[in-house]
Amino acid sequence: MSNFHPLKNLKSDIPASIVVFLVALPLCLGIALASGAPLYSGLIAGIVGGIVVASLSGSHAGVSGPAAGLAVIVLAAIQDLGSFEIFLMAVVLAGIIQIVMGFLKGGIIAYYFPSSVIMGMLSGIGIIIFIKQIPHAFGYDRSPEGDLSFSSNGGENTFTELLNMLDFISPGALIITAVSLAILLLWETSFMKSKKIFQLIPGPLVAVISGIFLNQLFIGMPDFALRADQSVNVPLAESFSGFLGNFTFPDLAALTNPQIYITAVVIAVVASLETLLCVEATDKLDPYKRVTPTNRELKAQGVGNIISGMIGGLPITQVIVRSSANIQSGGRTKASAIIHGFLLLGSIIAIPYLLNLIPLATLAAILFIVGYKLAKPSLFRKMYKQGKGQFIPFIATILGIVFTDLLVGLGIGLVIAIFYILLNNYQITLNTKHERKEDGKDLMRLELAQELTFINKATILKSLANIPKNTKVEIDASNTRYMHHDIYEIIEDFRISAKERDIEVTIINLTEPVEGPTPPKFTVTTHSDEGEDFKEKIN
Template sequence: MNTLRQDSLAGIVVFLVALPLCLGIAQASGLPPFVGLLTGIIGGLVVTALSPSRFAVSGPAAGLVTIVVAAIESLGSFSLFLMALVLAGVLQLLFGILRAGRFISLVPASVIKGMLAAIGILLIMQQIPVALGTAEETGLAEVVQGNAAFSVTAIAVAAGGLLVLWLWGSPLIRRVKSLRWIPGPLIAVLLGCVTTLLLTHFAPQQLAALPRITLPAFGSLGDLLGELESPAWSAWRNPSVWVVAVTLALVASLETLLSQEALKKLRPQNPPPSPNREMVAQGVGNLLSGVLGAMPITAVIVRSSVNVSNGAQSKLSIFIHGVLLLICGLWFSGLLTLIPLASLAAVLLYTGYKLATPRLFIEQFRQGRRSTSRSSPPSAGLSPAACWRGSGLVLPPRWHSASGAAIATRCSWRATMTTTCCASSRI
């Protein structure tokens, strides 16, 4: 109880950061926004209870958006995807039991950076039509060809959100102590909500040009669960389902462990959290997500770093964030329908830019041709129409000395695996 004040403040701030991201990631995945909320709730309550880390926040990750979209399209239904997610959770449990977490050190950092850049580029490509206010099924190709109708209102909202996010990350705002704890994504979303209210009162005819979140009204947890799909249990023998399951298990595990490694530098924990126990916690979370009809879960570094930077002392802060997401989804869903999709697109566009910032490519280039050649293929082999059938992920040999013996690891996935399978460790 001595840390209640610090943990409460940190939990509230993490909730304010997580709310727009949960909604936006679900929307970008082509799923109802409340699915993103449920995923955040499972990550905040269930995974936190089992995780050995006191500070790592788990929830839906932007880096898995392209995998979710492509997997659902490949399998043909969300229920088949949920079955794959259940199997992925089981595989993660096995990873933890078999102590596979130690193999994270064999992945070259340059390969990870290349995949982060790739997913950032894909996020930008995916969200440009949404920010322009085009029809729901409109893709980037139609926008480039000039065959899409734009909405000036949506463009203005998205541009305003991007401006806010840029200003909030500038040194000018960082110098103001009273504004540091207010997350930029929340301000961007609030700006969109204010626009919705102004249009409702002064220009209702323009509301149709500003698509917004749609959420059913939930009176209880049972009502929420009643809106969710169930896994196609009979599909567990389907080879395509297993391909997706293995992909999700490997990618989610890698992203989680990378987030844990980054979090160690921000807030060391003694003793350090066991990566194998973390795999078990994540496996249970993804297993439950698949059963309940939610999305894949990973540990996410940005929400975790917000938790640490706002003075979190224990897991209580993460539990508070999960409870607030639950309360918001059950009793304040009407307020969430004020959020324009263009505002969420602005948050994801900014996220994509942070993942694929030009500085990353410049730094890799300066490190030399060997490093650049590792990070280039994942980001260069992008295809917005076929991200699931990308050129494959190749981990070059990395020699790791142990007891005088050199261990070489070379791992390649076939063309059914996306080139952008590992990115949400920064989200």
């Protein structure tokens, strides 16, 4: 891992951190807006997620901050609890719960999600990112930047927003989008990547500078000038003391309110699940295939949420939009996430006026590239080639995320993936081989699968019932590591009834199952007319 020391990779991490910063800034503000919280709370969460969580995390590429998936929960919690200060106390408690979950090894949850669902999540988010930025590209900026759910503010949804934007097309925003996208695509070409000077200057930074220049150029042109809501909107502080005045502190008296403990549990569970899924997805995107220690990640997120809650920030999770932007931009170590946190902090203190000149159309162009890379057509072809068991859960997850939200879409994909796992388990219950012996009798060999549960009962019963008369049968359980007692009883009943059908039965490596996956202890060979001997040997 010495090749991934942060100080050795700054030439890759610094450009990546700038891209992540440019992506994170409007997302932090948009998620705070969608959550019904002060705008600064989103920025605080982004700063803590970048500096604190990334420093403690074992993830090399993950970036943490406020999450769109929690926006609805935060909005409802603030309303139910009565004030933002009381809500902050719930965030602090949620962080404590996450730390406890980390020590209790709760990070293992992420490993129970199939790769088809994780890949579907990545593609679904990529499609959502792409679609949600189209209104910004055309100059229609009513929807919050961080909104990743199907429904938007004001009763609109992902697709009605696309129709509404046609009535609000801004020529200036379209030109800025086109120029920014052209710059970004140019920087993706092999020619630009082969030149050292262009490797040192990130394309998104050039796109942002160009966007600011065009924004200023259009000021004197009424048909092209951008409105205030078509640019980044960072709250301005007149002085450092004014900046500190934007921090909010939790209401400690709320500890006597039982409702905050319920809210804290909900935030801790949802934030942890979203983080763990993002960790799994980020590790799959990581070109170096490094594995993030999930229990350590939960502890880092817990510390981050405690600090965020104490100074007025939103709940924090690892976030796939920023994490994928980090990886796609060449970030190699956690230094890029940490630097992005300091860039957020420094920018809102030192250059908030300059930040407010950045057009949302430029940021939309950056996110177009991020979204496309997450949902490349080549990925769909790859998943299709892997068969229905992989492709259908993959597509179902994408559709669920696009037409509902992240957690519901994941749930849909997981249910369908489990269905295919059960179906596959049902279909590979046993392997049947037919041979012909010298005495003229057919020999049928049934090799049982490694795992046999009650789900396999129908297949076993059908296979045994279809064995013809005057046959020799070998039932081989040598490979079976777990057998449900119902399956054992079916085989026992068949052995007893086989005599009436003139079927000679040989049973290999079978023992009556006990609680837990106990392997067979010995081999028993018997025939249908030796029932008593069979029982005596087994017992």
